[in-house]
Amino acid sequence: MKGCIKERSPGHWAIILDQRDPATGKRKRKWHSFTGTKRAAQLECARLISETSDGAYVEPSKLALAQFFDRWLKHIKPNVSPRTHERYEQIATKNIVPLLGAKILSKLQPIDISEAYGKALENGRRDGKGGLSPRTVHHMHRVLFSALGQAERWRLIPRNPAALLEKRDRPKIERKPVRTIDANSTAAAFDAARERRLFIPLILATLCGLRRGEITALRWRSVDLDNGQLAVVASTEQTDAGTIREKEAKSGRARTIAMPAMAVEELRRWRVMQAEELLRLGVRGDDDRHVVTQADGSPLQPRSLTHSVSEFLKEWRVTLHGLRHSHASHMLASNIHPKIVQERLGHSSIAITMDIYSHLMPNMQGEAAAAVDVAMRAAINKRTDDVG
Numbered sequence: 001m002k003g004c005i006k007e008r009s010p011g012h013w014a015i016i017l018d019q020r021d022p023a024t025g026k027r028k029r030k031w032h033s034f035t036g037t038k039r040a041a042q043l044e045c046a047r048l049i050s051e052t053s054d055g056a057y058v059e060p061s062k063l064a065l066a067q068f069f070d071r072w073l074k075h076i077k078p079n080v081s082p083r084t085h086e087r088y089e090q091i092a093t094k095n096i097v098p099l100l101g102a103k104i105l106s107k108l109q110p111i112d113i114s115e116a117y118g119k120a121l122e123n124g125r126r127d128g129k130g131g132l133s134p135r136t137v138h139h140m141h142r143v144l145f146s147a148l149g150q151a152e153r154w155r156l157i158p159r160n161p162a163a164l165l166e167k168r169d170r171p172k173i174e175r176k177p178v179r180t181i182d183a184n185s186t187a188a189a190f191d192a193a194r195e196r197r198l199f200i201p202l203i204l205a206t207l208c209g210l211r212r213g214e215i216t217a218l219r220w221r222s223v224d225l226d227n228g229q230l231a232v233v234a235s236t237e238q239t240d241a242g243t244i245r246e247k248e249a250k251s252g253r254a255r256t257i258a259m260p261a262m263a264v265e266e267l268r269r270w271r272v273m274q275a276e277e278l279l280r281l282g283v284r285g286d287d288d289r290h291v292v293t294q295a296d297g298s299p300l301q302p303r304s305l306t307h308s309v310s311e312f313l314k315e316w317r318v319t320l321h322g323l324r325h326s327h328a329s330h331m332l333a334s335n336i337h338p339k340i341v342q343e344r345l346g347h348s349s350i351a352i353t354m355d356i357y358s359h360l361m362p363n364m365q366g367e368a369a370a371a372v373d374v375a376m377r378a379a380i381n382k383r384t385d386d387v388g
Contacts, residue, residue, distance in 0.1 A: 003049045005034075005041045013041040017048060051158075063156065065108060066101030069093070072147045081247055083237045091143045094126060095136070100144075106157055110164045113144065121171055134171035141170055178356065180326040181318050189316055198309050200270050201292055205323035207263040209345045212320055213237060216302050217246050221287035225268055228259045232346060238302045255346050267291070328357055 002018045015032040032048065034041045069092045077085050099116040100108070117137050124132035132140075145162040152160045181189070186206055193199040204210045204218070213235035222231040233254040234246045249255065259267075275285045278297050290299045309320040318326070324345070331341050342353040 003045045005038070005045050007038070011035060011037075013038070015041060015045045015048060017045075017052065019052065063105045064101065065103050065105050066097045068105050068151060068156070069097060069101070069147060072150055075150065081237055082243050082245065083239050086239045086241070088143055088146075091139055092147070095120065095124065095132065095140050096144055099124075105151060108148075108157075108161050110161045110169075113141075113162055113165060114169055117141070117171065134173045137171050138173055141165070175355070178325040179318055179322050180329045181316050181322070182326075183330065185316050186323075186326065189313065192315075193312060196312070197292075197295070198305075198312055200266065201305055201309060201320070202323060203263055203266050204292075205320055206327055207260050208257050209324050209327040210257075211235065211250065211324060211346075212302050212305060214249065214346075215292055216290070216300050216305055218291045219287065220271065220285075220289055220291060223267060223291065225264055225271075228261070228264050229256055230259055231256050236299070236302050244301060250346060253346065253348070255343065257344055325356075328353070332357060 004016050006014045006016060008014055013034045013036070015034050017030040017032070019028055019030070020026070021028050032044075034044050036044075073085070073089055073092065076088070080088070096116070099119055100112065103112060117140070120137050120140065121131045121134065123130065124137075141162065145160065148157065148160040148162045151157045189202065190199070190206075193202050201215050204215045205212075208230065210218070210232065214232050216236040217234040218230065218232070222233055224230065231254060232249050235249055236244060236246050238244045270291075271285075274289070274293065274297075277295065278285045278289075281297060283297055285297075289297070292300050292305070294300055306320060313319065313322075328341050328345060331344070332338070338353050338357075339350055341357075342350045345353065347353045347356075
């Protein structure tokens with residue numbers, strides 16, 4: 001293969017590559033535009049010749065990023081959950097495309113992405129009332145990184161420009177301490193909710209650390225009241241469009257949770273009450289029935305649970321998910337090992353648990369230091385007594 005450069009105007013060059021069509025043997029010419037010095041144009045020409053000879057050359061495409069997103073979203077739809085696909089589509093079409101959608105995919109550069117993130121932080125809200133949060137911009141980066149990674153694998157671009165952005169090139173996310181409630185406030189909330197249908201969800205979140213979707217997906221067949229255990233094997237997912245489905249537990253891992261005696265007692269009581277409710281409706285309860293149901297025995301939708309519990313918990317200024325965090329904070333305050341906390345909460349790694357609850361660690365550090373001090377002083381005093 002041969003190549004040459006031709007100056008079109010000062011600082012603007014045409015790079016011409018001569019090659020043979022493998023099917024016909026006829027000579028073909030590929031033209032590329034380049035802006036820069038003559039030396040830079042010669043280096044670019046040499047690079048293109050080398051990549052073409054090695055089979056690493058990617059044909060420039062006029063496909064815009066917005067058009068590519070349409071193809072990518074269709075491609076991933078069978079491979080992700082409906083809620084995940086819905087969220088990716090929202091971020092791509094409502095946050096990224098307004099900033100970068102008109103860019104030609106093959107010409108997208110890291111600096112374009114960085115500038116887009118800056119604009120999103122400054123005035124990225126669709127209602128015109130300011131910028132997006134650093135966390136939202138972080139989600140934008142994850143979606144863009146994934147999409148451009150697929151473009152690279154499809155050989156639409158030579159490399160993923162989002163992968164060239166380092167962590168320091170993206171907005172820093174400041175993790176806020178999670179709001180929880182103490183044992184006294186929890187007891188007060190339990191007393192107020194005892195005769196309401198949301199009492200059992202509060203029990204499962206606070207005493208067992210279940211997520212919202214895990215609460216609504218829990219069935220009696222997964223609850224072993226005799227041995228005081230429940231198995232978290234599924235989670236309910238609900239999209240903005242109203243689609244509801246049960247999927248495997250988060251992180252793809254089922255887990256078994258030992259229940260406190262109070263949880264076992266309340267679940268026993270509730271099972272009897274639920275069975276009586278169903279009998280009045282002419283329905284027979286069985287192990288396949290959901291633990292948390294509506295008055296007619298049908299499963300409770302995740303967002304309906306959030307709405308009812310949020311209204312109820314306003315007095316204590318905590319959310320349903322905050323009760324799950326309260327479960328973790330109560331354990332850590334009682335010096336339960338973080339590994340046990342991780343297993344009960346279903347985090348994929350102990351690092352996630354430590355990161356989320358790091359604000360509780362200083363107290364544990366102080367207690368650990370005091371324990372070491374006591375042990376060492378006892379050993380030193382014993383040694384002194386033995387020598388004396």
